[in-house]
Amino acid sequence: MTRLKSVSGAVRMTVISLIICGMIFPLVMTGIGQVAMPWQSNGSQVYFDGKSIGSELISQNFSEPVFFHPRNDSASGVDPDITMADAMSQVPRIHNATGIPEAFLNATLIKYTQRTLFFFGTPYINVLDVNLYLVEEFPAVYSQYIQ
Amino acid sequence: MLTLEDLFVVVLVWGIVIICAWFLSKYLFFVFMGARNRLDRLFLPIENLIYWLGGVDSSRKMGWKEYFKALFYLNAAQAIIAFFILMFQQSLPLNPMHYPGMSWSLALNTVLSFSSNTNLQHYNGETTLSYLSQMSAIQFLQFTSAATGLAAGVAVIRGFAGKAKTIGNFYYDYVRSLTRVLLPLAFIAAIVLIALGVPQSIGGYSSVPTLQRGAYEILYNGPIASLVSIMQLGTNGGGYFGANSAYPLQNPTQLSNLFEIGLMMFIPTAILFLFGRTVGDNREGRTLFLSAYAIYGIDLVIAFLSTTNIAQGIEVRFGGVTSAFWTVTTTAFTTGSLNASLGAFNPIVILTAFFGMLIQGAPGGIGIGAMYLIMYVIVTIFLVGLMAGRTPEYLGIKIEGRDVKLAIAAFLTHPIIILIPTVLAFAIGAEKAVGVTSNSTGFTTIFYEFTSAAANNGSDFLGAAGNTVFFNVATGIVMWLGRYLPILFLLAIADSVAVRKRSPSQGLKTGNISFVVILVVSIFILTVLTFFPFLVLGPVLQFLQGFNTSVGGVIFGF
Numbered sequence: 257m258t259r260l261k262s263v264s265g266a267v268r269m270t271v272i273s274l275i276i277c278g279m280i281f282p283l284v285m286t287g288i289g290q291v292a293m294p295w296q297s298n299g300s301q302v303y304f305d306g307k308s309i310g311s312e313l314i315s316q317n318f319s320e321p322v323f324f325h326p327r328n329d330s331a332s333g334v335d336p337d338i339t340m341a342d343a344m345s346q347v348p349r350i351h352n353a354t355g356i357p358e359a360f361l362n363a364t365l366i367k368y369t370q371r372t373l374f375f376f377g378t379p380y381i382n383v384l385d386v387n388l389y390l391v392e393e394f395p396a397v398y399s400q401y402i403q
Numbered sequence: 404m405l406t407l408e409d410l411f412v413v414v415l416v417w418g419i420v421i422i423c424a425w426f427l428s429k430y431l432f433f434v435f436m437g438a439r440n441r442l443d444r445l446f447l448p449i450e451n452l453i454y455w456l457g458g459v460d461s462s463r464k465m466g467w468k469e470y471f472k473a474l475f476y477l478n479a480a481q482a483i484i485a486f487f488i489l490m491f492q493q494s495l496p497l498n499p500m501h502y503p504g505m506s507w508s509l510a511l512n513t514v515l516s517f518s519s520n521t522n523l524q525h526y527n528g529e530t531t532l533s534y535l536s537q538m539s540a541i542q543f544l545q546f547t548s549a550a551t552g553l554a555a556g557v558a559v560i561r562g563f564a565g566k567a568k569t570i571g572n573f574y575y576d577y578v579r580s581l582t583r584v585l586l587p588l589a590f591i592a593a594i595v596l597i598a599l600g601v602p603q604s605i606g607g608y609s610s611v612p613t614l615q616r617g618a619y620e621i622l623y624n625g626p627i628a629s630l631v632s633i634m635q636l637g638t639n640g641g642g643y644f645g646a647n648s649a650y651p652l653q654n655p656t657q658l659s660n661l662f663e664i665g666l667m668m669f670i671p672t673a674i675l676f677l678f679g680r681t682v683g684d685n686r687e688g689r690t691l692f693l694s695a696y697a698i699y700g701i702d703l704v705i706a707f708l709s710t711t712n713i714a715q716g717i718e719v720r721f722g723g724v725t726s727a728f729w730t731v732t733t734t735a736f737t738t739g740s741l742n743a744s745l746g747a748f749n750p751i752v753i754l755t756a757f758f759g760m761l762i763q764g765a766p767g768g769i770g771i772g773a774m775y776l777i778m779y780v781i782v783t784i785f786l787v788g789l790m791a792g793r794t795p796e797y798l799g800i801k802i803e804g805r806d807v808k809l810a811i812a813a814f815l816t817h818p819i820i821i822l823i824p825t826v827l828a829f830a831i832g833a834e835k836a837v838g839v840t841s842n843s844t845g846f847t848t849i850f851y852e853f854t855s856a857a858a859n860n861g862s863d864f865l866g867a868a869g870n871t872v873f874f875n876v877a878t879g880i881v882m883w884l885g886r887y888l889p890i891l892f893l894l895a896i897a898d899s900v901a902v903r904k905r906s907p908s909q910g911l912k913t914g915n916i917s918f919v920v921i922l923v924v925s926i927f928i929l930t931v932l933t934f935f936p937f938l939v940l941g942p943v944l945q946f947l948q949g950f951n952t953s954v955g956g957v958i959f960g961f
Contacts, residue, residue: 261458266476269457269574270484273581277633278543281586285593285629289603297603299624299652301611310613310620313600313651317618329715331649331744337719372657372722373408380719387614403612 302384304391309403312336316384320401321353323390326383340369340379343386354397356390364389408724409707416661416728417696420668427669428676428688434583435557435576436681437567442583450578461578464569467898470558471891473573474551478887481547482518485540486510489532498533499607505531512875517544519886520552520639520768522739522861523852523878525870527645529623534605537643542630546589549637549769550580555890556674556770559777562897563798564681565905570898584670585637592632592666599662600655601628623652635666638768640739640861648729648742649718660721660742664729667738671766674773682798686914691776694922695766699735702755702765706731709749716747727752730862734759737768739861745851746864750945753847757938760858761930763817768859774893780913781810781896783925787911796910800903806896813892818933820881821857825850825937833873837865843948847941852878857885 289297301308310316315326315336324346327338347361368386372378391398433440454461465473488495489510493503505513509525516523517540528537554576562570597603604624613620627643631653634641644650654660675695679688711723718726726743733740734756745753759765764775780797785807788795795802828834828849829841839845848864855863856878863869869878912918931938 262472262476263480265457265459265473265574266480269453269459269477269577270480272453272456273481273547274484274539274543277546277581277586278539281546281589282538282542282626282629283605285590285597286603286605286626288594289597289628293597296597296600297628298606299602299604299622300600300655301622304614308611308622310611311622311652313655314620314622316613316615316620318615319618320615323615327719331716331718331742331747332644332646332651334651335718335720336651339713339719370720372720373411373724374657376411377408377724378713378719378722384614391614401616402614403616 522641716744
């Protein structure tokens, strides 16, 4: 009898916990997220020409020589950033492919520099942000390469 | 080499977490130790409704057997319901991706893993689980296993404090853990995480054309922030994505990275202070806190010494410093979430990760870490008592033969359930099926897998590659033994000391710094001696081989 009672208590407490923690909590958070912070809640999507072109947080497949390229090996496989050193090494290639002055490209990189520890640490850039800036600055150069 | 960056990160995160944890311990004392509180007006009606609906009595004092039985039955029922959700998700709602159900062995592994607060994952969540499975199997068990651990830790502390003459009532501890601690904190944490860029939606995955012509990306989306909040707070560690907290949607920036590190440290640190408050002497809590943080700090220094560069396996936005910081912290607190690939690290960092998991109390997982520290204190006091020829005493309680036997049993559980299956895996050639070779790197991989399982940590090298029947079942069994046996033994000790006579302490003083030193040394000796041969065959040998080919190669021409 006591065993039956403790089993029934376990089952009923399981169902209650499931409803509270496994349904109400995530759904309430979804409601709050969608109403209060819809941009973040839906994946921080970047818009170009009014259309979503994916998440700012996820690396995109840039293979044309006119763009800055992401790295392919990292822990997540979709690392959206490259180190400043990596970006700098790509400047001559982009200059050759597009004719955009190297000085302009370097200045752009500096403008978009972030650091791993806010104000110090390794400098890096978000690949999509920089490429998007170039596309907007040089529409004639890039029109044949974009969607 | 230690740099200014290392120092900055540690001072910032430790400072904030320790101060917040001190205040949280005050709150936890009100929640669990029976004091009346203004918040009762809000929470009591909800809790009474839960007890009534559940048909459980939350006021009766439980002995250790009854407490454990209630805990175990509840966890078993939760694992079973989650098992069916995972196996039959294709027939359940909220599956816009039409993912099929899991195989029996993978579903078994997953529910044993999440119900035991381990969160070893032999699958990639984003390509395997429906929204319902992520919410009602994964997040659900992350909440309940954290509440279970917190309850067990509180019960052991209550027993040692002895004021209530009981270890308490499981349902009381479990429900209050959820309503007053985990749900409110996870609520706040989830909102912060959304603000920092972690998605929270159930809108389905879509494929969108990206900037370059002809390129596409799958836009993953889901109840991610709510999952990450409890996964870190509850020292669970099992992520929404296979790449865990390296995946940008689970951990978008350095700010979210440091916030998530803080979340996993928060409650386990507060429980150490709670111990001091409950026994009525903050110096006793300070002893546990300083010992745990000393070991954690030593591990961090060792990990920082071998500089980790942004290389393969490290996310650029975190850099080497906070990747190593995360890896040491996630194993010290037995969380198991990862923000980099373990393969990216120097074997020395992996060695410090092993220390965290082998010790389990530096500071350890939610509730359970404090429990292990108390176990180490008992063993240490016994050893010191033997050397000094005195009766061992703790908090004025005479430590008896049975207590020591149970503490040793809890301590030995760990080596037995790690070493036997590790050897077994190589003996039957199971490592080949998961693409692991029989060298020092391969040995580290398999040894790490079972250590992580036994310590209820969950970080691993294998990931989805570990999805074979052998590893699913073997690690599943190890995770449950590693979880419930030590809880059983420690509850038994706590229940018997709860009613034992207390006299003003004659023995070794435990509230001072010299005992901290004794305890730290004792913990290191006990664990290192136990696991020494295995550590030598794995990460130590790897390090020496690397040394041989790099530094040694240049200097000595090897």
